[in-house]
Amino acid sequence: MKRYILVIIAILITLFFVSSMSYQQQTIVPSLQQVLADKPFEELLSKIEVTYWGQTISVETRGYYHFVEFLIRKATHFVGFGLIGIIIYLLYRKLKLKHAALFAIISTFIIAAIDEFHQTFVPGRTGIFNDVLLDTAGAFTLIILFKVIQLVTKKWMKEISICRS
DSSP: HHHHHHHHHHHHHHHHHHTTTTHHHOHHHHHHHHHHTTTTHHHHHHTOEEEEEEEEEEHHHHHHHHHHHHHHHHHHHHHHHHHHHHHHHHHHHHHHOHHHHHHHHHHHHHHHHHHHHTTTSSSTTTOOOHHHHHHHHHHHHHHHHHHHHHHHHHHHHHHHHHHHH
């Protein structure tokens, strides 16, 4: 149980420092320009438009590298908070909390909301409620996926032990 708490604290500290950085300190566009100099999948990505915070985000409106960065940043939100949700779920389950998955999703929502609120105080950053929803969707999805994998694995292991008997 201690290890889950320590991991959660480490993640929250890391999240705080990352959220304290301005966009200019965080941008990966220069790296993308080097790594993706040939603009792979540009034609495919040019067909994608995302409406986000009332704005259309696309290769056409933002440019190739900024659009790829946008997709990476949002995927990082989704997966990162999904993993936070799983760790919180494991902690709550260890504590034998009834409805651990639900409370883990709610806890992740609260952490995401605090993170976005914190960003409103950082120059060059904005706290966006859509990111809180994206983070929570990541937690919901990854926790459910984790639980499904656990159930399938448990059933599969049970079948293997029956076959060996």
